[in-house]
Amino acid sequence: MTPTAATALRGHRIRIAAWSVAALLLLTPLVAMQFTTEVVWTPGDxxxxxxxxxTVGLLVELAVHATSDxxxxxGVMIAVAVSFLIVWINLAVGIIGSEDNPANLMFFAVPLIAGAGAVIARFRPLGMYRAMIAAAIGQVATFAIALVAGWAFIGPITLGFTFLWLCAARLFYTAAR
Incomplete structure (x- = not known):
């Protein structure tokens, strides 16, 4: 087998494994519902x-096919993962109070900042770097707003998300060099 064919086969296996993990994660609540009444998902869930x-899988696939860098x-994987986490956590339990707290709406702005910045930058590495910096600033702004408004102390989660945005930014900066 040629090195190129071996690399393609390995890539194919990684793709199959990644999509299989996604499917298993999706089946986990279904299995849990068979054993406990605490997990209740509707078909809509x-x-x-x-x-x-x-969406996460497709964005990662696009990034993998778009460049070998x-x-x-x-950077794409981290940005997509942190965006997913912000949306998922916010919708599932909420970051400030419950998921029904309107203050949580400001957290949706952060992945939108990153996404809009990426589109404006036409997905070029240096522009992506700037978009991730803007998202990190937006993330810190959510902390400042929550602190000033007295809603909740969200320092640890904000610090974690900001760190991930900055990691993505650093990787895009490296790709731009």
């Missing part, structure tokens, strides 16, 4: 989860 996981790929 499963559909939404499938759309979210499918591992820094760029890593």
């Amino acid at each position: 499963f559909l939404f989860a499938a759309i979210m996981m499918g 591992w820094s760029y790929r890593g």
Whole structure:
């Protein structure tokens, strides 16, 4: 087998494994519902989860096919993962209080900042770097607003998300060099 064929086969296996993990994650609540009444998902919940996981998978696939630069790929993977986490956590339990708290709406702005910045930058590495910096600033702004408004102390989660945005930014900066 040629080195190129071996690399393609390995890549194919990684893709199959990644999509299989997504499917297993999606089936986990279904299995849990068979053993406990604390997990109650509707068909709409499963559909939404499938759309979210499918979107993550497709964005990562696009990044992998768009470039062979591992820094760029890593930046995309981190940015997509942190966006997914912000949306998922916010919708599932809420970051400030419950998921019904209107203050949580400001957290949706952060992935939108990153996404809009990426589109404006036409997905070029240096522009992506700037978009991730803007997202990190937006993330810190959510902390400042919550602190000033007296809603909740969200320092640890804000610090974690900001760190991830800055990691993505650093990887895009490396890809731009």
